[in-house]
Amino acid sequence: MRYCLFLAFVVYGCGWESDGLARLDDLYPREIAADIVAEELLETDTIVDQAGDVTGDEPGVGDIEGEIAPIMTGTWAFVAEQHGLLFDLYRMTINDLFIASVTGNQISLSFCKQDVTFQDDPGVGNSYLDEKTVASLGETSIIIPLSNKGTIEETTVIWTWGINPEYKNCPLPASADEKAVWDQDEDGKPGVTVHVEDPKGDRYMVRRVEWRLETGEQVGDIQMESLDGTLQFEPVDCTDPCKTKCLVEQVALGATNSLLMTAAPICVDQDTPSYWRMRKLSESYDCKKLKEEWKTLFNL
Amino acid sequence: MRISTVMTIAVVGCFAVEAKGEEWWEKVEFTGFLSSDLRYIVENWRGAYGDGYRFEMNRNDLDLRFKVEPSERVKGVVETRFRFFGFNNASDIPSLSDRAKVDPFDVRLEEAYLEVHGLLWDKLDLKAGRMIQNWGAADMFNPTDNLNSRDFSDPLDYSAKVPNQMIEIDLYPTDWLQLTAVWVPLFKPSMLPPSASWGFAVEYDENGCFMSAPTPPIDTEPHPGQVDENGNPISDAQILGKLFSTMVPGTDPVTGRNCKLVFPKTEVRTVEPEWSLANSQAAIRAKFRAGDFDFALSYYYGRFSFPVAYTAIADVVLPGGKSATGFSTDPVTIDPKKTNVKYIAEVTYPRMQVVGFDFSYTAEWLYDVGFVGELAVIFPEQINFGLRALVGGRDVIEPMRSINVPSTPFVKATAGFDYTFTSWLYLNAMYVRGFFDEFNDKYGIHNYFVAATELKFFEDELVIRLATALNCDDLSANLFPQITWIAAPSVELQTGLFWLFGPTEMGDPLDYSTRSKFGHKAAGRNVAFVKAKLTW
Numbered sequence: 078m079r080y081c082l083f084l085a086f087v088v089y090g091c092g093w094e095s096d097g098l099a100r101l102d103d104l105y106p107r108e109i110a111a112d113i114v115a116e117e118l119l120e121t122d123t124i125v126d127q128a129g130d131v132t133g134d135e136p137g138v139g140d141i142e143g144e145i146a147p148i149m150t151g152t153w154a155f156v157a158e159q160h161g162l163l164f165d166l167y168r169m170t171i172n173d174l175f176i177a178s179v180t181g182n183q184i185s186l187s188f189c190k191q192d193v194t195f196q197d198d199p200g201v202g203n204s205y206l207d208e209k210t211v212a213s214l215g216e217t218s219i220i221i222p223l224s225n226k227g228t229i230e231e232t233t234v235i236w237t238w239g240i241n242p243e244y245k246n247c248p249l250p251a252s253a254d255e256k257a258v259w260d261q262d263e264d265g266k267p268g269v270t271v272h273v274e275d276p277k278g279d280r281y282m283v284r285r286v287e288w289r290l291e292t293g294e295q296v297g298d299i300q301m302e303s304l305d306g307t308l309q310f311e312p313v314d315c316t317d318p319c320k321t322k323c324l325v326e327q328v329a330l331g332a333t334n335s336l337l338m339t340a341a342p343i344c345v346d347q348d349t350p351s352y353w354r355m356r357k358l359s360e361s362y363d364c365k366k367l368k369e370e371w372k373t374l375f376n377l
Numbered sequence: 378m379r380i381s382t383v384m385t386i387a388v389v390g391c392f393a394v395e396a397k398g399e400e401w402w403e404k405v406e407f408t409g410f411l412s413s414d415l416r417y418i419v420e421n422w423r424g425a426y427g428d429g430y431r432f433e434m435n436r437n438d439l440d441l442r443f444k445v446e447p448s449e450r451v452k453g454v455v456e457t458r459f460r461f462f463g464f465n466n467a468s469d470i471p472s473l474s475d476r477a478k479v480d481p482f483d484v485r486l487e488e489a490y491l492e493v494h495g496l497l498w499d500k501l502d503l504k505a506g507r508m509i510q511n512w513g514a515a516d517m518f519n520p521t522d523n524l525n526s527r528d529f530s531d532p533l534d535y536s537a538k539v540p541n542q543m544i545e546i547d548l549y550p551t552d553w554l555q556l557t558a559v560w561v562p563l564f565k566p567s568m569l570p571p572s573a574s575w576g577f578a579v580e581y582d583e584n585g586c587f588m589s590a591p592t593p594p595i596d597t598e599p600h601p602g603q604v605d606e607n608g609n610p611i612s613d614a615q616i617l618g619k620l621f622s623t624m625v626p627g628t629d630p631v632t633g634r635n636c637k638l639v640f641p642k643t644e645v646r647t648v649e650p651e652w653s654l655a656n657s658q659a660a661i662r663a664k665f666r667a668g669d670f671d672f673a674l675s676y677y678y679g680r681f682s683f684p685v686a687y688t689a690i691a692d693v694v695l696p697g698g699k700s701a702t703g704f705s706t707d708p709v710t711i712d713p714k715k716t717n718v719k720y721i722a723e724v725t726y727p728r729m730q731v732v733g734f735d736f737s738y739t740a741e742w743l744y745d746v747g748f749v750g751e752l753a754v755i756f757p758e759q760i761n762f763g764l765r766a767l768v769g770g771r772d773v774i775e776p777m778r779s780i781n782v783p784s785t786p787f788v789k790a791t792a793g794f795d796y797t798f799t800s801w802l803y804l805n806a807m808y809v810r811g812f813f814d815e816f817n818d819k820y821g822i823h824n825y826f827v828a829a830t831e832l833k834f835f836e837d838e839l840v841i842r843l844a845t846a847l848n849c850d851d852l853s854a855n856l857f858p859q860i861t862w863i864a865a866p867s868v869e870l871q872t873g874l875f876w877l878f879g880p881t882e883m884g885d886p887l888d889y890s891t892r893s894k895f896g897h898k899a900a901g902r903n904v905a906f907v908k909a910k911l912t913w
Contacts, residue, residue, distance in 0.1 A: 092784075093727075094761065096763065097760070097761050097763030097778070098688070098765075098777070100687070100763060101764075101776070102776075105690065107776075
C-alpha cells in the first residue's frame with residue numbers, strides 16, 4: 078500500500094514544469110509579429126522556431142526570424158548618389174556625403190563632402206566648396222525620422238543651402254535682400270559661396286534638393302550594417318528647362334563674374350537610378366576618415 | 378512594547394500558571410543564552426567598489442527557551458529570541474526620537490509547539506505548532522532534511538533554520554522502528570545572507586562606469602539551425618553578447634567598461650507559491666536501529682527552499698530616447714544622455730520530491746570511528762528560464778528560453794566520518810555532493826570536501842578549531858579558524874576569522890556556470906569577529 082502511495086506521488090509529480098518565457102509574455106504582452114517588419118528587413122530563408130527546430134530551407138543572412146526590430150543606433154556614413162544631366166545633356170554624378178548619427182527615433186545627417194564627377198567633361202560648370210563652407214553646411218543637421226518600428230520607411234528629405242529653415246518649402250528667393258536668404262557660411266555674401274573653376278569666380282547662391290528616400294535593402298540581423306535604397310527627386314518649384322525633372326533647384330544671388338549669375342540646370346538622369354546608401358561605422362569614425370575612405374566604403 | 382513580545386510573555390505565563398500548584402517549578406525548564414557578536418570586514422574587494430574595512434555586525438541576542446511538562450504525557454516548548462542589531466538607523470531629526478530607529482531590534486519566535494505522548498494509542502505521539510525539524514544523520518549537510526528552510530542570514534552559521542508551523546505524528550511500533558509523518562501547510566523560503574544580492578548586481582568602477590551585469594542562465598551551445606549572418610552557429614549567450622556590444626554605444630572593446638550605460642533600479646523579485654493545499658509540504662520517514670547501525674528511509678514532497686533563476690527582462694531606453702513614459706516595464710526617471718537599462722529578474726522555488734536514505738554507524742572494531750552518510754534522489758520540477766530584451770518597448774531579439782533546471786532526477790549526498798584521536802584532537806571530514814543552494818540548474822551540482830579539526834587544551838577550556846570547505850570543481854574555498862575560551866562556567870569567549878578564496882569575477886561573463894562558488898561576491902565578506910556567550 079505504501080509502495081503504491083509512493084508511486085502515486087511520483088507519478089503525480091511527473092511533468093511538473095514552470096516556463097519563465099510564458100510568464101514574461103503574461104506580464105509584458107508582446108506586439109503581434111506582423112507589426113514588426115523582421116521579414117521585410119532580413120534576408121532569411123530559414124525559420125527557426127522557439128524550440129530551435131529548422132523549418133525552412135538553407136540558411137541565409139539573419140536566420141532568426143520573428144519579432145526582431147533591428148537596431149540602427151550608432152554612427153553611420155550616408156551618401157546620396159545622385160545621377161543627373163548638366164544642361165540636360167552631360168552625364169554627371171553628385172555624391173553628397175554625410176556622417177549620420179542614429180539615436181532614438183531619428184537619423185541626424187551632418188554634411189561632410191560633395192563630390193561631383195562628369196562622364197564627359199562639359200568644359201564648364203566645375204565647382205567646389207571650401208572647407209569653411211562645408212563645415213557651415215554641416216552644422217545644420219538634416220533630420221530623417223525613423224518609423225515606429227525603428228526603421229527607415231519611405232520619407233522625404235529637404236536639404237537647403239543658404240535658406241532660412243522656415244522658408245524651406247517656399248519658392249527660392251530671387252534676390253539677396255529677401256528674408257529667406259541666409260548667409261549660412263558667414264562670409265558676408267548672401268547664401269552659400271560656391272567656387273567655380275570655369276569660368277573662374279565665385280557664385281553666391283541658394284540651393285534646394287528634395288529627396289524621396291525609398292525603403293531599401295537592408296542587411297544585418299540584430300544590428301543593421303548596411304542599407305541601400307533608391308532615391309527619387311521631388312522638386313518643390315522647378316522652372317528650369319529640364320524636360321523631365323530637375324535634380325536640384327538653385328538660384329544665384331550674386332557672383333564675382335556676371336557669367337556665373339546663371340546656374341547651369343541639372344536634370345534628373347532617368348536612365349541611371351539614383352540611390353541613398355548607409356554603412357555602419359564605429360563610434361570614433363569622423364568626417365576626415367569618410368573623405369578618405371568613402372569610395373571604398375560605398376564601393377563607388 | 379511590541380505585540381509579539383506581549384504574546385510571547387503571555388504564552389509562557391499561561392504555561393507557568395497552568396503548572397502552578399504542584400511544585401510548578403519542577404515542571405518548567407528554563408534555558409537560553411545571551412550573546413554578543415562583533416564583526417569587522419577585513420578587505421575592500423568583495424563588496425561595492427572600495428567598500429570595506431568597517432564593522433559589519435554589532436549584534437546582541439537574548440534567547441529564552443521554556444519547556445513546560447504539565448503532565449507526563451504533555452510538553453510545551455516556547456523559544457523566543459530578542460535580537461538587537463546595534464546599528465543606528467536614524468537619518469533625520471524625527472527619527473532620533475524613535476528608539477526603534479536609533480537602536481533597532483526584532484523579536485523572533487523560534488519554536489512554539491505542544492507535544493502529546495500516547496495520543497489515542499500509547500505508541501503514537503503528536504506534535505503541533507511552530508518547530509524546527511532535524512532530519513538526516515550527517516553533520517550540517519543534510520540533503521534529506523527539507524522540511525525547514527535554512528536561515529543563512531548569518532553567513533557564519535550554517536546550522537540555523539527558519540521555523541515553520543507543522544504537524545508531526547510519530548509512531549513507535551517496535552523499539553527498533555520509528556515512523557514519522559509531517560505536514561507543513563505553508564512554504565517558507567530560505568533566508569539569504571546580505572551578500573546574496575551580489576548574485577544579481579550590476580557593478581560599476583570608481584568613476585561610476587559600468588563594469589559587469591548579472592549573467593543569466595541561458596544556453597551557451599547553439600540551437601540546431603541557429604546561425605549568424607555569416608552562417609556560423611551562434612548560441613543564445615553569443616547573441617546576447619553581440620546585442621550588448623553593438624547596441625550600447627561607448628563600450629570599451631578591451632575592458633568592456635562603459636561610462637554611458639546605467640542600470641537604474643535593478644530588481645530581483647521572488648515568485649512565491651500560492652497559499653494552496655497543493656503547495657503545502659509533506660514528508661514521511663522510517664527510522665531503523667540495528668545495533669550500532671542506524672538508518673532511515675524518507676520521502677519529501679514540497680519545494681526547494683533556495684531561489685532558482687526564472688525570468689529576466691532588460692528594458693532599454695537609448696540616449697535621446699523618449700523619457701516621458703520612462704521604461705516600458707516600470708516608469709522611472711532616466712538619464713537622457715546615457716543608455717538606460719531597467720533589469721528585472723525573477724526567481725522561483727521549484728517543486729520537488731526527494732527520496733532519501735541516511736545512516737550513522739559507530740565502528741567499534743575501528744577505534745569507534747563514527748561514519749555518516751546521506752543520499753537524496755531529487756525529482757525536480759523543470760524550470761524554463763525566459764529572457765527578453767526590449768528597446769523602446771519592443772523586443773529586439775527573439776525571446777530566449779533555456780532549460781535552467783531539467784526534470785531529470787539528480788543526486789545530492791554526504792559521506793563522512795568523525796573521530797576523536799586523543800582527548801585533545803578531534804577530526805570531522807565529509808564529502809558533500811551538492812551544496813545547500815544547488816539544484817542542478819545551469820550552475821550544476823558541485824563536489825565539496827568539508828572538514829573541521831579541533832585542538833583542545835586545559836581540559837577543553839581552550840579549543841582551537843579550524844574548519845574549511847573546498848569546492849573540488851572550481852577550487853574555491855572558505856577557511857574558518859576560531860579560538861574559543863571557556864572563561865568561566867557557561868561563558869564562552871570566541872574570536873576568529875572567516876576568509877573566502879576564489880575569483881570574484883565570472884570566468885566567462887556570458888556563462889552562468891563559470892561562477893566561483895566561494896569566490897563570487899555573493900558568498901560573503903572576509904570578516905574577523907569576537908563573540909561572547911553565556912548559556913544556561
